[in-house]
Amino acid sequence: MRITKTCGTLAISVVTFITSVSSCATTINQSVVTTVASSSESTTQATINSQLTTDELLDELLLAIYDLSSSMQKAERKQVTEQLERVVSLSDAIRPKILATSDQLAADFDRVINLAKSAVERNRPADADKALRFLPLVIDAFTKL
Numbered sequence: 001m002r003i004t005k006t007c008g009t010l011a012i013s014v015v016t017f018i019t020s021v022s023s024c025a026t027t028i029n030q031s032v033v034t035t036v037a038s039s040s041e042s043t044t045q046a047t048i049n050s051q052l053t054t055d056e057l058l059d060e061l062l063l064a065i066y067d068l069s070s071s072m073q074k075a076e077r078k079q080v081t082e083q084l085e086r087v088v089s090l091s092d093a094i095r096p097k098i099l100a101t102s103d104q105l106a107a108d109f110d111r112v113i114n115l116a117k118s119a120v121e122r123n124r125p126a127d128a129d130k131a132l133r134f135l136p137l138v139i140d141a142f143t144k145l
Helices: 002-022 054-074 077-101 103-121 125-144
Strands: none
Touching: 054 077, 054 103, 054 125, 077 103, 077 125, 103 125
């Protein structure tokens, strides 16, 4: 009789343990609203040297996207935001020159910049990596025109 009580107590303990462990599962609450910092919260404004040529601006942009990609991998939010500001400022300076050269090239350029933006806005480091991979192709096409 004593063995039966011990087995029954053990069984109850096991069931209690399993129930408590299974209640610790992670759940995703999709109804939670998330916010993204707006550009008005930014404290620094990136400046562009107006004396730079388009090729030099494109080199600066490539470096800025490289820095953005690196910062995304390290999850450094403040640096990521600053790098995106730099990317956007450079793209604003470069885009009219690319658009004057080729509509298709301008569309490809816009895709690269949109990848950089979505990397930050949606927290997708892979998009920053894609932008870093595709920008040299746009630069190469631009220099051949």
